[in-house]
Structure formats: C-alpha cells, structure tokens
Amino acid sequence: MSVKLRLIVMNFLQYAIWGAYLTSMGSYLVKAGLAVHIGMFYAMQGVVSLFMPAVLGIVADRWIPAQRLLGLCHLAAALFMGAAGWYALGAGDGVAFGPLFALYSLSVAFYMPTIALSNSVAYAVLEGAGRDTVKDFPPIRVWGTVGFICSMLVCDAAGFQTSSMQFVQCAVLGIVLGAYAFTLPECPVNRTGSRKSLVDALGLRAFTLFRQKKMAIFFIFSMLLGVSLQITNGFANPFITSFRDIPEYAATFGANHANALISLSQVSETLCILLIPFFLKRFGIKRVMLMAMFAWVLRFGLFGLGNPGGGVWMFVLSMIVYGVAFDFFNVSGSLYVNNTTDVAIRSSAQGLFMIMTNGIGAMVGTLGAQVVVNRFVYSQATPAEQVAGWSHAWLFFAAYALVVALLFAVVFRYKHDPAAVETRH
Structure with missing residues (x-):
C-alpha cells in the first residue's frame, strides 16, 4: 500500500470517529432526558482543546513517536466512549448525567489531541517519503471529511441518531484506527534538540x-x-x-x-x-x-x-x-x-x-x-x-x-x- 493511500485511510478513520456522534449526540441526549445538558457535552470539546493537544504534542516531540501516541490516544478514547455506550445501553431510560458525562469527557480528552497528532503523523510520513506536504497533504485531508460524511450517513441509516449505539459505533472505529496507527511508518522523536516549552505549545x-x-x-x-x-x-x-x-x-x-x-x-x-x-x-x-x-x-x-x-x-x-x-x-x-x-x-x-x-x-x-x-x-x-x-x-x-x-x-x-x-x- 502506498504512503498516500495509508494516510488516506488514517484520515478517513480519524474523522469518521467524530462523525459517528458529533452531529447526532444532541438528539440522543434529548431522548435520554438530558436536553438541558447538550451545551455541556459540546463545551467539553472546547475545554480539553485548551490544553490537551499541547500537552500530548510535547510528549510526541520528546518521548513517544507520534504514530504510537496517536494509536494509544485512540484506544483510550475508544475505551471510554465504548464504556459510555455500554453504560447508556444498560441504563436504558434511567441514564444519569454524571456517569455519562464523565465517561464522554474522558473520551473527548483523548480524542481531541489526535486531530493535531494525525496532521503531525501525515507531515512526518510524507516528508520521510520525500513528498511535498503543501501539494500532497490537502488531497489526503479531504478524505477526512469524506469519512465524517460516511459515518454520519451510517449513523442515520442504522437508526443510531437517537440511540447510544452512536457511541458504540464511534468506539469500534476508534479501536480500528488505534490498531492501524501502530502499523504506520515511524515518526522522529527529538530527545536531544531544542524543546518547545508548555508556554510555547499552548500558544501563550x-x-x-x-x-x-x-x-x-x-x-x-x-x-x-x-x-x-x-x-x-x-x-x-x-x-x-x-x-x-x-x-x-x-x-x-x-x-x-x-x-x-x-x-x-x-x-x-x-x-x-x-x-x-x-x-x-x-x-x-x-x-x-x-x-x-x-x-x-x-x-x-x-x-x-x-x-x-x-x-x-x-x-x-x-x-x-x-x-x-x-x-x-x-x-x-x-x-x-x-x-x-x-x-x-x-x-x-x-x-x-x-x-x-x-x-x-x-x-x-x-x-x-x-x-x-x-x-x-x-x-x-x-x-x-x-x-x-x-x-x-x-x-x-x-x-x-x-x-x-x-x-x-x-x-x-x-x-x-x-x-x-x-x-x-
């Protein structure tokens, strides 16, 4: 499989995971009696985006190759999202805000950094293969949006829009990408060169x-x-x-x-x-x-x-x-x-x-x-x-x-x- 095709698969799955629930979770929360908390669930993505991508970006720069960290983050996110789906399915009409929100928040905390990590992996792999990132990356990234759309349509066609099964769909895709990420080419780690501080990484x-x-x-x-x-x-x-x-x-x-x-x-x-x-x-x-x-x-x-x-x-x-x-x-x-x-x-x-x-x-x-x-x-x-x-x-x-x-x-x-x-x- 060519480098470009492998990265297309990565990008497709990266955003298919998000598409499984991002546009339909609100309808499930309404059905579960949690309509007044929709804003909290979506705001959590903004909260973790303030610091988690920067923290894990430093980890990828210094200690763990980006493709391995990408896999670990997706597996962790899938674990917590799967747990959220399992809890909601078991609770039925008795879903409580606290447990569902906690499991969802932990999943999102590990998923949101993977957006930047997947870009870093793509850049590193393309550069390692002698490719032009400016020319080659955009056509690869477009497949991420295709993955998002396909996942939305699957959620719709399967009847998951108002069901916690959308979390299970998300978790399954996360496990697939988590495993797949470990097969990607090795990304460099800078253990001796200049190191970006947390202040720089956060954009402060x-x-x-x-x-x-x-x-x-x-x-x-x-x-x-x-x-x-x-x-x-x-x-x-x-x-x-x-x-x-x-x-x-x-x-x-x-x-x-x-x-x-x-x-x-x-x-x-x-x-x-x-x-x-x-x-x-x-x-x-x-x-x-x-x-x-x-x-x-x-x-x-x-x-x-x-x-x-x-x-x-x-x-x-x-x-x-x-x-x-x-x-x-x-x-x-x-x-x-x-x-x-x-x-x-x-x-x-x-x-x-x-x-x-x-x-x-x-x-x-x-x-x-x-x-x-x-x-x-x-x-x-x-x-x-x-x-x-x-x-x-x-x-x-x-x-x-x-x-x-x-x-x-x-x-x-x-x-x-x-x-x-x-x-x-």
Missing part, C-alpha cells in the same frame, strides 16, 4: 500580539465568531428531528433523516476550501471574514424560517452556506495569522487562534446557546410550542451573528493589497 507566547491593536481586534472577533462554530453541531439535529412530533411533518425525509440532511454541510465545506485562495487574493481578509460572518447569519436565519416540508429548501440552502461560514472563517483566519505574524511566534500565534476560536469561543457559544434553547424551547410544554421556540432561538443566533458582523465591519481596519500574496504557505 503569542499573547504579546495583543499589544498590536489590529491583531488584538482580530483575535477578539475571532473569539466572538468562534461562538457560532459548535451551535449547529449541538442543536441542528435535535431541532430538525423535533418536527417528527408535528403531524404535518412527521413523515418528511428531513425530520426522519436529519443527519443525511446535515451532511450536505460537510459536502459544502469540502468544496468551499477550494475557493479560498481566489477569494483571499481578490477581496482580502476583511471582506472574506465578513462573507463568513454574513454566511453565519444566513445559516441560522434559514434554520429559523425553514421546515422539513415546503420550507426544506431553506434547510438545504443553510447547509450550502455552511461551507462559506466555516471555511472562510477558520481557514482564511489561520492564513491571515500565518502571514501577519513574525516567524518566531508563528506557531504560537496559530495556537492562540485555535484557543480563541475552537477553545474559548466554542465553549462560550455552546453554553450560551444552551441557555437560549432552554429559554425558548425546553421551557415549552407542547411539541408545537417547542418548534416555534426553536425558530425564535435560531433567529436570536442570527441576530447575534449580524451584530458581530456589523461591528467587525466598522472596527477592523484593513486595506487590501491585491498584489500581496496572501495565500502563501
């Missing part, structure tokens, strides 16, 4: 960038926009599935196959990555970021106005604009940080960008969204009132995204130079 050195007004504003707005990142992962599936309790929509495809509908978002994400170089060069970072922000307004607003029946086109359009909302912010923001920071702190600056967006932003966003959903949705007595409440909640999120976009347009000063190569690596 880059906090000096806050002394620059433009960068401070950029990072603050990155956090504010990061609030939107996990909202639809946690709440889109429970929202769409809730229409099954309304006779008018009970038999519609969307209400019964929310994961299949949501998978269009990942398809859009895959395609929109290809547009970024053109848009950045043509319009510059400020306009591209504004496109992402207004795409979030549309993403949420279309959810608030649509339904799985005659309004299903709004859901589909919401899935399509997700690619712009997610990629134009995450990828373009990362490129901007890379191109505007000194090479000495560039890695730390990327770490800070991740902390502000996928750490603090996503954590605050999911917990804040839970408060909004509890207020508008789960405080209502009837299914019809809850569906109406969902509409109000999504429009509230759209209003938030709109305010952030308008403030960014006014506050962030940036003059685009089309001659500048903003997409350099």
Whole structure:
C-alpha cells in the first residue's frame, strides 16, 4: 500500500470517529432526558482543546513517536466512549448525567489531541517519503471529511441518531484506527534538540500580539465568531428531528433523516476550501471574514424560517452556506495569522487562534446557546410550542451573528493589497 493511500485511510478513520456522534449526540441526549445538558457535552470539546493537544504534542516531540501516541490516544478514547455506550445501553431510560458525562469527557480528552497528532503523523510520513506536504497533504485531508460524511450517513441509516449505539459505533472505529496507527511508518522523536516549552505549545507566547491593536481586534472577533462554530453541531439535529412530533411533518425525509440532511454541510465545506485562495487574493481578509460572518447569519436565519416540508429548501440552502461560514472563517483566519505574524511566534500565534476560536469561543457559544434553547424551547410544554421556540432561538443566533458582523465591519481596519500574496504557505 502506498504512503498516500495509508494516510488516506488514517484520515478517513480519524474523522469518521467524530462523525459517528458529533452531529447526532444532541438528539440522543434529548431522548435520554438530558436536553438541558447538550451545551455541556459540546463545551467539553472546547475545554480539553485548551490544553490537551499541547500537552500530548510535547510528549510526541520528546518521548513517544507520534504514530504510537496517536494509536494509544485512540484506544483510550475508544475505551471510554465504548464504556459510555455500554453504560447508556444498560441504563436504558434511567441514564444519569454524571456517569455519562464523565465517561464522554474522558473520551473527548483523548480524542481531541489526535486531530493535531494525525496532521503531525501525515507531515512526518510524507516528508520521510520525500513528498511535498503543501501539494500532497490537502488531497489526503479531504478524505477526512469524506469519512465524517460516511459515518454520519451510517449513523442515520442504522437508526443510531437517537440511540447510544452512536457511541458504540464511534468506539469500534476508534479501536480500528488505534490498531492501524501502530502499523504506520515511524515518526522522529527529538530527545536531544531544542524543546518547545508548555508556554510555547499552548500558544501563550503569542499573547504579546495583543499589544498590536489590529491583531488584538482580530483575535477578539475571532473569539466572538468562534461562538457560532459548535451551535449547529449541538442543536441542528435535535431541532430538525423535533418536527417528527408535528403531524404535518412527521413523515418528511428531513425530520426522519436529519443527519443525511446535515451532511450536505460537510459536502459544502469540502468544496468551499477550494475557493479560498481566489477569494483571499481578490477581496482580502476583511471582506472574506465578513462573507463568513454574513454566511453565519444566513445559516441560522434559514434554520429559523425553514421546515422539513415546503420550507426544506431553506434547510438545504443553510447547509450550502455552511461551507462559506466555516471555511472562510477558520481557514482564511489561520492564513491571515500565518502571514501577519513574525516567524518566531508563528506557531504560537496559530495556537492562540485555535484557543480563541475552537477553545474559548466554542465553549462560550455552546453554553450560551444552551441557555437560549432552554429559554425558548425546553421551557415549552407542547411539541408545537417547542418548534416555534426553536425558530425564535435560531433567529436570536442570527441576530447575534449580524451584530458581530456589523461591528467587525466598522472596527477592523484593513486595506487590501491585491498584489500581496496572501495565500502563501
């Protein structure tokens, strides 16, 4: 098997594990009577992302080859996720928040670092084989999104969307990748050379960038926009599935196959990555970021106005604009940080960008969204009132995204130079 094919298999499984539950866990929690805790489950991914990737990154740099650590982390994550599934299956309708959340949190603590580890393994293996990482890695990484989509569809087709079997599906895939990782080529370990401190690994050195007004504003707005990142992962599936309790929509495809509908978002994400170089060069970072922000307004607003029946086109359009909302912010923001920071702190600056967006932003966003959903949705007595409440909640999120976009347009000063190569690596 060629090096590229082996890495494609790794990336496919890496994100298939996540796709098994990320978009459907909210619906299971609703069925298990834990709807008011959805935000806590998704916020935990942000909490562990603040420190676990950095800590295990140092371990991989100094002591354990990255491919072995990748395998160990996946096996540990699979063990705890499998235990969560086993507990939930045994408890039936009596699932308690404490045990399920503890087992899930331990699994996520070991899984989240594998995202960075899998990238490190891919880079090391490609370099060891004399390949060009800039040219060869993106086509390999795309298969990760394919794996995520396939796993979502399997979860949907198997009827796991509202069942704890999605955790078992995740665990099985984790065991497969955990074992497979040990067969990958050896990655180098630096036991004698320069060692990155925990301060550098966490991206804390880059906090000096806050002394620059433009960068401070950029990072603050990155956090504010990061609030939107996990909202639809946690709440889109429970929202769409809730229409099954309304006779008018009970038999519609969307209400019964929310994961299949949501998978269009990942398809859009895959395609929109290809547009970024053109848009950045043509319009510059400020306009591209504004496109992402207004795409979030549309993403949420279309959810608030649509339904799985005659309004299903709004859901589909919401899935399509997700690619712009997610990629134009995450990828373009990362490129901007890379191109505007000194090479000495560039890695730390990327770490800070991740902390502000996928750490603090996503954590605050999911917990804040839970408060909004509890207020508008789960405080209502009837299914019809809850569906109406969902509409109000999504429009509230759209209003938030709109305010952030308008403030960014006014506050962030940036003059685009089309001659500048903003997409350099």
